[in-house]
Amino acid sequence: MENENKYLIVALVMGIIFAGLGIYLYLLDRKISRIEQKQDEMKNANKNLK
Amino acid sequence: MIKGLWWKLTGLGLILFSIIAGQLVGVPDLPVIRETIRNLFYHVPMWFTMFAMFGTSLVYSIKYLSGNKLKNDIMASESVYNGIFFGILGLITGMVWAKSTWGDFWTNDPQLNGAAVSMMAYLAYAILRSSIDEKAMRARISAVYNIFAFMLLVIFLGVLPRLADSSLHPGKGGNSSTMEGLDLTMRLVFYPAAIGWIIISYWILQIRTRKRRLLQSVN
Numbered sequence: 200m201e202n203e204n205k206y207l208i209v210a211l212v213m214g215i216i217f218a219g220l221g222i223y224l225y226l227l228d229r230k231i232s233r234i235e236q237k238q239d240e241m242k243n244a245n246k247n248l249k
Numbered sequence: 250m251i252k253g254l255w256w257k258l259t260g261l262g263l264i265l266f267s268i269i270a271g272q273l274v275g276v277p278d279l280p281v282i283r284e285t286i287r288n289l290f291y292h293v294p295m296w297f298t299m300f301a302m303f304g305t306s307l308v309y310s311i312k313y314l315s316g317n318k319l320k321n322d323i324m325a326s327e328s329v330y331n332g333i334f335f336g337i338l339g340l341i342t343g344m345v346w347a348k349s350t351w352g353d354f355w356t357n358d359p360q361l362n363g364a365a366v367s368m369m370a371y372l373a374y375a376i377l378r379s380s381i382d383e384k385a386m387r388a389r390i391s392a393v394y395n396i397f398a399f400m401l402l403v404i405f406l407g408v409l410p411r412l413a414d415s416s417l418h419p420g421k422g423g424n425s426s427t428m429e430g431l432d433l434t435m436r437l438v439f440y441p442a443a444i445g446w447i448i449i450s451y452w453i454l455q456i457r458t459r460k461r462r463l464l465q466s467v468n
Contacts, residue, residue, distance in 0.1 A: 206272045207272070210268065210273055218265065224257075224452060
């Protein structure tokens, strides 16, 4: 019983660490998408000015 | 490049499942290995992912050499850096496993030495790239080197350990593979882990290449 609890705690800790990494990746992805969008808008605005 | 969020969430879900299920499923009580067999869910997928990344870099290096497009060079180099990262994770998880089953972090084993030599070949790729300033020259030379590095990887990790007379590593030097002894429950955790890590490595690759392109366009 005690051993099973230990495995559960290890699984939970590893799961939380990985979920944190996943959230970090997602936020990074969203940040890059926003910059790419801004860059596209600037390019289009420059084209329209010409 | 694949768009959308579904495949990223699939990758995250598969890994999360394998991390939690990997600790909780019942495993066969094999001699010497015992409970450490659970490391199979974390150690072997790292090497699968590393191979996927180095294979991707090989494809993009060949594409660069046939078309001279710098975007292919970015993909090739970022795949290598990503592959090195997963290779190091594979080495660390392997060393921890080796300590508890073989009694030492590093043994004189053809598979381990092959992994070390292959990693050094790819680290040399990174050094080679950083030593050349001119973009087109750097891309061409590193693409050619990358093809040789992949051949070294296949020889040192895929061929030579299998030809060796003796090896501690399962599946090498005449030993039976750990994979052969996997029951259905373990397979149901192992394969999602391998697929999940490969998917996540492509997500990381995508983020890194997009970042490189943004930096390039700013410069």
